[in-house]
Amino acid sequence: MPTNRRSFLRNVALGSGAIASALPNNSYAHAMQNAQAPFNMCGFAAPKLSTVRIGLVGTGSRGTGAIDRLSYIDGVQITALCDKYPKNLEKSQAILNKKGLPAPKTYTGEEGWKALCESNDVDLVYVTTPWHLHTPISVYAMKHGKHAASEVPAAKTIDECWELVETSEKTRQHMMMLENCCYDFFELLTLNMARNGMFGEILHAEGAYIHDLGKDYLLNKTGYSDMWRLKENTGHQGNLYPTHGLGPIAQCMNINRGDKFDHLVSMSTNDFTLAPALQELAANDDFFKPYAGKTYRGNMNTTIIKTDLGKTLMVQHDVSSPRPYSRIHLVSGTKGAAQKYPGPERIALGHSWMKPEELKGMYDKYTPPIVRHIGDIAKNVGGHGGMDFIMDWRLIDCLRNGLPLDQDVYDAASWSSIMPLSEASAINRSKTIDVPDFTRGAWKQNKPHDMTLNGGGTTGVRAVLK
Numbered sequence: 001m002p003t004n005r006r007s008f009l010r011n012v013a014l015g016s017g018a019i020a021s022a023l024p025n026n027s028y029a030h031a032m033q034n035a036q037a038p039f040n041m042c043g044f045a046a047p048k049l050s051t052v053r054i055g056l057v058g059t060g061s062r063g064t065g066a067i068d069r070l071s072y073i074d075g076v077q078i079t080a081l082c083d084k085y086p087k088n089l090e091k092s093q094a095i096l097n098k099k100g101l102p103a104p105k106t107y108t109g110e111e112g113w114k115a116l117c118e119s120n121d122v123d124l125v126y127v128t129t130p131w132h133l134h135t136p137i138s139v140y141a142m143k144h145g146k147h148a149a150s151e152v153p154a155a156k157t158i159d160e161c162w163e164l165v166e167t168s169e170k171t172r173q174h175m176m177m178l179e180n181c182c183y184d185f186f187e188l189l190t191l192n193m194a195r196n197g198m199f200g201e202i203l204h205a206e207g208a209y210i211h212d213l214g215k216d217y218l219l220n221k222t223g224y225s226d227m228w229r230l231k232e233n234t235g236h237q238g239n240l241y242p243t244h245g246l247g248p249i250a251q252c253m254n255i256n257r258g259d260k261f262d263h264l265v266s267m268s269t270n271d272f273t274l275a276p277a278l279q280e281l282a283a284n285d286d287f288f289k290p291y292a293g294k295t296y297r298g299n300m301n302t303t304i305i306k307t308d309l310g311k312t313l314m315v316q317h318d319v320s321s322p323r324p325y326s327r328i329h330l331v332s333g334t335k336g337a338a339q340k341y342p343g344p345e346r347i348a349l350g351h352s353w354m355k356p357e358e359l360k361g362m363y364d365k366y367t368p369p370i371v372r373h374i375g376d377i378a379k380n381v382g383g384h385g386g387m388d389f390i391m392d393w394r395l396i397d398c399l400r401n402g403l404p405l406d407q408d409v410y411d412a413a414s415w416s417s418i419m420p421l422s423e424a425s426a427i428n429r430s431k432t433i434d435v436p437d438f439t440r441g442a443w444k445q446n447k448p449h450d451m452t453l454n455g456g457g458t459t460g461v462r463a464v465l466k
Ligand SMILES: NC(=O)c1ccc[n+]([C@@H]2O[C@H](COP(=O)([O-])OP(=O)(O)OC[C@H]3O[C@@H](n4cnc5c(N)ncnc54)[C@H](O)[C@@H]3O)[C@@H](O)[C@H]2O)c1
Pocket: 057, 058, 059, 060, 061, 062, 063, 082, 083, 084, 085, 088, 109, 110, 111, 112, 113, 128, 129, 130, 131, 133, 151, 152, 153, 178, 180, 223, 224, 225, 226, 228, 384
């Protein structure tokens, strides 16, 4: 595979105006024809693990939240924690200590995660670090015989996307991107309705990550480590965080499992807020001086993806404009539509949105088994209203019962690839860019993931003190 992968990358790396012309529609597919059929990780089931021993890397705000959630799940043992800064381990250690759970081994320093991945007492490496480490840690974990679960996005470049795919296939270790929005309640309802044909043929969908991170997070010098997220917003364009909006609608449209992304176009506004805000901050606080006078990612990016079956997906990204939160989550088919943002959640099976009592009827009929089984407990444990806990519980339950995971490495790669591909289009006057087929043709046979709890649903939840 490397030759073919590299030739695709070489074309992408030509940059500027060369990108679209260097990628005629079938160039990648043609190169792939001679490739040896790889092992298909879609539907892959690993041997059952009665206890899932977890090593978590990156105990910042997201990592600490994950430790709290995971500590409620039966059959989970948190055996190792790693953070670059020893101080950042303390909150997670305190959570486990307070719950009377065994103290994990700890690793620190810039590359402490390597020893964690090499150790013999970890089955799953759970990655909650800044973005640039997601692929290196996941790949290293798989190469050392561990499953990998990574925060979003799983990869930052097309090269990293392929590295994840090739490593997962070669090692036969799971690589799941932790796209929690796929487990939110309305998203699961619409997915189940889509599977039951309620919207007919889904022809268009929209998703987004529109979240004003400005003062509280992006520009907050104590809000996260090393200002990593602000740094990602300098020197990059396009959609830096596509998967929250894209994951749930891609599942509704059976992407990589009956259809796939074929090509995209992307357009960004200029930046109208970040550079001026940093100029102002730097005038009063030397800490911000290195960030002043830089170019920042345009506020709003809009990317449109066309699929092989002739459908479209629109994805937006804006983390620096003052406006209400939205992931849109619009699904539009030949028989009906659903939309989550702006609220209230709506469903239409004709010209008008349903009345609240009719919507309740849809919830009564189409709430999927996973929500009926664990939804109320998840709301109590918390994590974005419960969706984070549903995701963690399902991941552990699948590993313990030897079931395929709901999201595989092809989902991680294709959803994450929109980050570099949208940038490549947006900086080139919205030129058309092909999306690689990370399944190498297997999307035609791959089946949508099982939404029942068949073969699983056996993992309990511990009554540990909050
Ligand atoms: N899915 C979601 O809803 C959601 C929500 C928030 C954040 N996230 C994701 O979670 C990740 C972490 O975000 P955050 O807000 O917690 O950031 P954070 O800065 O609070 O946490 C990151 C942690 O990683 C540690 N770290 C940095 N370099 C490291 C290294 N070399 N080795 C070990 N640890 C290292 C930092 O010290 C820090 O403790 C990001 O990928 C982010 O996109 C996802």
